[in-house]
Amino acid sequence: MKNKKIGCLIFSTIISMSLVFTGCSNNDKTGKLTSEPKVKEKIVYALNTAPTGVFNPLIANTTYDDAVNDLVYSSFLAYDKDYNLKDDMAESHEISSDNLVYKFKLKKGIKWHDGKDLTMDDIEFTFKTLANKNYEGSSKDVVEKVKGVKEYSEGKADSIEGIKVNGDTIEFHFEKPYSVALGKIGTTPIIPKHIWAEVPVEKWTESSDILGSPVGSGPYKFIKFEKGQSVEFERNDEFYGDKAKTKRFVFKVTNPETVQGELQNGTIDVADVSTLKKKDREDLSQKKFELVNYPKNAILYMGINLRQDRFQDVKVRQALMHGINRKDDLEKRSEGNGVLVNVPMLPSSWAYPKDAGLNEYNYDVEKSKTLLKEAGWEDKDKDGILENSKDEKFKVKLHCPSGNKDQEQRALLIQSNLKDVGIDVEILTMEFSTLMQQVVGDHEFDLYLMANMLPIDPDAKPYWHSTAASDKKNTFGWNISSYKNLEADKLMEQGIEVSDMNKRKEIYKDYAKIMNNDVPWVYFFSPNIVKATNPKLKNFTPNTNLDFIDVENWYIEE
Incomplete structure (x- = not known):
């Protein structure tokens, strides 16, 4: 479940109300009290290599396409900053005492970016795709040890014995313990059946029109992809979790040799400056840019x-x-x-x-x-x-x-x-x-x-x-x-x-x-990764495997 913003408690007396407003509000330029900070409309995030346009997380094979997919799609579970798994699309999840059965219950009311309901049909379709004999993506291992997957992939069965759907829940049954099952199943992005079932899985990589216009259920909706230049998104106002604090998000392809100047000119807000010379990174720090260091995955x-x-x-x-x-x-x-x-x-x-x-x-x-x-x-x-x-x-x-x-x-x-x-x-x-x-x-x-x-x-x-x-x-x-x-x-x-x-x-x-x-x-x-950010960027806390953790909470205060 997404982290909830802790609001200010409002007491019944005038004095306590004054204290609340003093502690939780900002003054604007007119001196009036405002309950929320003024937020910049967009965040521009630099990528040093262009996405290829494979915006389907089940077949994407570059980190640059993955960056797009991270914003667009969502999954049953998500990692927090300490790598603990928490419910995301899932209302709840359970593991049997013998570690052989994993059960997930889907939240109600989740919608795709095109307005259609996200249902258990989409969930089942996503995981059955990974067991399809013609699927050639890198996520085969997510379900390969589920009961009946081998028979299904060989065409000996029409269904997968170990995947059981009942109402708004789905269960995954294993023959023997699979220590990475919760993380692999729980964080697999769900894709829309009504879009991808129309194309044979072996033809997915050729479906450039669909790949280049992804429909997900994540905090941001895809808007536009200019090959070699940028990818643009807007806030998903129907998101099932906390709505994104920033209205627009842009990935901008930026030459590493010009990244320092673009940061200083304000044309980008976040950039990987790991390959800059140490003295250049120190120069950015002296100019009040925030530098975030962490080991790369x-x-x-x-x-x-x-x-x-x-x-x-x-x-x-x-x-x-x-x-x-x-x-x-x-x-x-x-x-x-x-x-x-x-x-x-x-x-x-x-x-x-x-x-x-x-x-x-x-x-x-x-x-x-x-x-x-x-x-x-x-x-x-x-x-x-x-x-x-x-x-x-x-x-x-x-x-x-x-x-x-x-x-x-x-x-x-x-x-x-x-x-x-x-x-x-x-x-x-x-x-x-x-x-x-x-x-x-x-x-x-x-x-x-x-x-x-x-x-x-x-x-x-x-x-x-x-x-x-x-x-x-x-x-x-x-x-x-x-x-x-x-x-x-x-x-x-x-x-x-x-x-x-x-x-x-x-x-x-x-x-x-x-x-x-x-x-x-x-x-x-x-x-090691070194990211330089706009000094007014808030809630930016990436770590080794999670570049876009809590991206819906990022914002730039104006």
């Missing part, structure tokens, strides 16, 4: 295409880790604004294996060369580039998103460092949407640069389990590198079947040791 990495024979040898991958000066990347270019990682896990997570004795992969050119030689790569013709036994040169192409100065500079560092160990790197810079299609959709790449956004609960299955890999062209798979390790699969499965946090921590420690040794990616670091 992501790690920066270089992905490796394990479908290629040359990368199947773990020594080659370990050589890449030793051959790139990751510490220099963090400390000099990023001014230490983050934490080096040696596994694909958030260092801010309770599950991060700080005491697992992991290989730190210090920068060591000679170690890198030795590992490559052991893997059969030597510079036999002395031209500075390694060859294998077939006299094939070690040449690679590195996909890098354009417009992201941070990643472009990282690509140059990689190119320079790997040249020193005998690997020739060609940098291919392209729009992020093109990179996503080539890398994630078509699997046509050698190496690529990206950030991996990780969930609050460290469920690794969607990213690293063998079943999450796709080797079919134009089929998105979030195990992008196509990493397959049966021992790691087993540990990932155990990690979501055990409820005891201490036992889960030990499981993830063993999992981390495997990922540290196998290095299916070159892990760089988990950056």
Whole structure:
């Protein structure tokens, strides 16, 4: 349930009323008392990369589209600032004593932005979609362990045994405990059946008209999307919770190189300034801009295409880790604004294996060369580039998103460092949407640069389990590198079947040791986020996994 504003108590005597008004009101410029602060009509929030227009949360695959979806859609439950789950669309929720049944009761009177009633048909449709054999989004795991999902997805049943709807309640039944079930089911955004049932799920990604005009039930209604420029919203006055304090909200695509000037000119109110130099951030602070610091829910990495024979040898991958000066990347270019990682896990997570004795992969050119030689790569013709036994040169192409100065500079560092160990790197810079299609959709790449956004609960299955890999062209798979390790699969499965946090921590420690040794990616670091805001912005309290927490309560006081 959304946080309720605590109002002032009004007492029956004149003196106590005076005290109430003194404590709860503001003076306007005429000296008259006003009960509420004057609020700026809109908040302009800067994005350094444009949304692609996939405004359906079940198939969105970028954080920039997710930002739009966060404002438009809603779910049964929501996290508070301490990561506790609270009722949102749900009137109430229950978990059975054996942790096998999860029950949610829907609030009455919730409406879609187009005025139609949100019903249990929409709820059931949303979750059945995730079990559809043709669904290719990243949320398959939300329902995969519900009873009967396997039979339904294989076409052996017309309904899902473990999803039971009764009036305004829905139950999810599991064969065995699923430790992340409440968070996954509870925070899955609900989509409108009357819109999306008209299109086969396998055609959703092609339905640009519907994708670009989302209809949700969240605190803001979508108004307009100007590709590459902005997304505009207006307050949802029929919202079931607290109405948004700000009438209009705008995402504006802003070049990181101009963000400082735009903040000072007042054309944007909130911006990520993490990539600014420290002195520039200090300058903003001195000019009274608020700076909010928190760990990001992501790690920066270089992905490796394990479908290629040359990368199947773990020594080659370990050589890449030793051959790139990751510490220099963090400390000099990023001014230490983050934490080096040696596994694909958030260092801010309770599950991060700080005491697992992991290989730190210090920068060591000679170690890198030795590992490559052991893997059969030597510079036999002395031209500075390694060859294998077939006299094939070690040449690679590195996909890098354009417009992201941070990643472009990282690509140059990689190119320079790997040249020193005998690997020739060609940098291919392209729009992020093109990179996503080539890398994630078509699997046509050698190496690529990206950030991996990780969930609050460290469920690794969607990213690293063998079943999450796709080797079919134009089929998105979030195990992008196509990493397959049966021992790691087993540990990932155990990690979501055990409820005891201490036992889960030990499981993830063993999992981390495997990922540290196998290095299916070159892990760089988990950056810290620094947001600069209009000094009059109120109730802005983002944290690691929740950029838009309580967005309906944000406002700028004029």
